[in-house]
Amino acid sequence: MNDALAALYPQHLATLRERTDTALARGGFEHLVVPAGRPITKFLDDLDYPFVVNPHFKHWLPLLDAPGSWLVYTPGEKPRLVFLQPRDYWHVVPQAPQGYWVDQFDIVVVRKPADAIAELPSPARSAIIGDRDCGFDQVCANNPQAVIDHLHYHRAYKTxxxxxxxxxxxxxxxxxxxxxxxxxxxxxxxxxxxxxxxxxxxxxxxxxxxxxxxxxxxxxxxxxxxxxxxxxxxxxxxxxxxxxxxxxxxxxxxxxxxxxxxxxxxxxxxxxxxxxxxxxxxxxxxxxxxxxxxxxxxxxxxxxxxxxxxxxxxxxxxxxxxxxxxxxxxxxxxxxxxxxxxxxxxxxxxxxxxxxxxxxxxxxxxxxxxxxxxxxxxxxxxxxxxxxxxxxxxxxxxxxxxxxxxxxxxxxxxxxxxxxxxxxxxxxxxxxxxxxxxx
Missing domain, CATH: 3.90.230.10 (Creatinase/methionine aminopeptidase superfamily)
Structure with a gap:
């Protein structure tokens, strides 16, 4: 099956780039920034709910277990993945990205959430799509309606x-x-x-x-x-x-x-x-x-x-x-x-x-x-x-x-x-x- 996906993925990515170019232009933004999200901690506890990745993130790449990572896309440039691979002996650390899709991205591996934030473009010029729990205080989701409307409407048409x-x-x-x-x-x-x-x-x-x-x-x-x-x-x-x-x-x-x-x-x-x-x-x-x-x-x-x-x-x-x-x-x-x-x-x-x-x-x-x-x-x-x-x-x-x-x-x-x-x-x-x- 991976061979079939490898053959189909470049066209899928090209379609997403085309849709995003139009969406960003309509919203007046220069970059798309999509956080994968973060685990949500249970009330009065030190345990997290099961992690659920931002759907806008997994639309671009098949990564379901990459909390703290970010997707960055600027029209005309290769999309970037800022991949958080923390130093952690309490949990299984996500493996470095691999597979049929990695050649389509510039991948930066970081060890700390703050290092990931440093890799992001200016929030003022970015459409940042996510919920209130998936970003950080320095980079909050703005979910511009013009961008969301275009992307959601076209998501109905499957590649x-x-x-x-x-x-x-x-x-x-x-x-x-x-x-x-x-x-x-x-x-x-x-x-x-x-x-x-x-x-x-x-x-x-x-x-x-x-x-x-x-x-x-x-x-x-x-x-x-x-x-x-x-x-x-x-x-x-x-x-x-x-x-x-x-x-x-x-x-x-x-x-x-x-x-x-x-x-x-x-x-x-x-x-x-x-x-x-x-x-x-x-x-x-x-x-x-x-x-x-x-x-x-x-x-x-x-x-x-x-x-x-x-x-x-x-x-x-x-x-x-x-x-x-x-x-x-x-x-x-x-x-x-x-x-x-x-x-x-x-x-x-x-x-x-x-x-x-x-x-x-x-x-x-x-x-x-x-x-x-x-x-x-x-x-x-x-x-x-x-x-x-x-x-x-x-x-x-x-x-x-x-x-x-x-x-x-x-x-x-x-x-x-x-x-x-x-x-x-x-x-x-x-x-x-x-x-x-x-x-």
Whole structure:
């Protein structure tokens, strides 16, 4: 894989330089300065939280464990890496940079944070991108809006190098999903399933792009369930796993739902959601309005609810009345890349602005029209969430819902199917299904 990355990386770097040249010119700055960040110390403690690198830093180079280091770019010059390699016998010191990318940088190795600061250009002429914890008092992030807007807008368009890393992240994630399904079939607890996932992926919790969701039975109805029960339930009726993996800082985001033994009707509902999901994936094409695709998904899932006997109303009525939102209360998906919920999803243009969410759909995370090079998730679901269903019982249309059938499915929690999909000029590329196929 490194040979492929080595061939693709120079073009990726050239693209970043071109985007940054324009962004700096618009903001009136001469330099881009990006701190990798620093570990954050726990309150009243001398221990740090796991280090998470600044996404703008890892956009340029595949260094995830370089706290205290800095990227410096000046248009027309070779980018510089100020690499902090401290004298430290308490911790593992980061290795000197090596690999397919190092020849593209001027690298300065320093031993102290103050020495790194001395290598930076004048803060007054620099766009410094980071949070309040990733710099130092002498060099504070200013995050100029004109620069941020341009870089975030264009980050949606993935380079071939980025897509190759996202394919690898999907391959790692699907290995974990296959191991998790096997552990579920063997009757493991939620914690045991998660441990099987980590072992197959080969990553620690802190290295994953987000906290894994591993829900058995009713727990599948909790959208962001991360509790990990230590004991196996008496009966494993259903299993929902939403878990990803990373590759040089790029994320995969994958969800699957499985039925336990003797769950024929629930399996039929999973199959219906899966078929609907694949039909939505097929619409990931240039020019497609993502909000319109989200609303279309509501109509399609309302049809599934009707066909499977949960509601006695038309899909149009179910969507207009809000019934569909009680069973499908989140957005259809989001952009993905350096972050699992990548930036720029609402931007109207490279100069800023916001594209509003459709009325009645507050949790949609992406409103930009789809264009070639974007990578998005498609993750429809049907859930049986007590709180939301209780609100429907007081509505005039409550008689159009088969409550006995709803109650029969509550013990299964819910269903979500999620793939990562590349928008291309022709057929979309489904990173997730392709990775599963390789297994």
């Amino acid at each position: 071939p190098y980025e897509l190759e890393l996202m394919r690898e992240a999907s391959r790692r994630g699907t290995r974990g999903h296959r191991a998790a399904e096997h552990a579920f079939r063997e009757g493991a607890s939620e914690l045991g399933i998660h441990q099987a996932y980590l072992a197959a992926v080969g990553q620690l919790d802190a290295e994953l792009p987000y906290a894994s969701i591993v829900g058995l039975n009713e727990h599948g109805a909790v959208l962001h369930y991360t509790n990990f029960d230590r004991h196996s339930p008496a009966e494993s009726r259903s299993f929902l796993i939403d878990a990803g993996a990373g590759a040089s800082g790029y994320a995969s985001d994958i969800t699957r739902t499985y039925a336990g033994r003797d769950a024929g009707e629930f399996q039929a509902l999973i199959d219906a959601v899966d078929a609907a999901q694949q039909s939505f994936v097929a619409r990931v094409r240039p020019g497609q309005s993502y909000p319109e695709l989200h609303v279309h998904a509501h109509h399609a899932l309302a049809g599934v609810l009707r066909d499977h006997g949960f509601i006695r109303m038309s899909p149009e009525s179910a969507v207009e009345s809000g019934v569909s939102s009680a069973f499908f209360p989140h957005g259809l998906g989001h952009g993905i890349g350096l972050q699992v919920h990548d930036v720029g999803g609402f931007q109207a243009a490279e100069t800023g602005g916001t594209i509003a969410k459709p009325e009645g759909h507050p949790y949609l995370r992406l409103t930009r029209p789809l264009e070639a090079g974007m990578v998005v998730t498609i993750e429809p679901g049907i859930y049986f969430i007590d709180m939301l269903l209780a609100e429907l019982k007081d509505k005039p249309f409550a008689g159009d819902i088969d409550w006995a059938r709803v109650d029969a499915f509550r013990p299964y929690g819910g269903i979500r199917i999620e793939d990562d999909v590349v928008c291309r000029e022709g057929e979309p590329e489904n990173l997730t299904r392709d990775a599963f196929a390789l297994l």
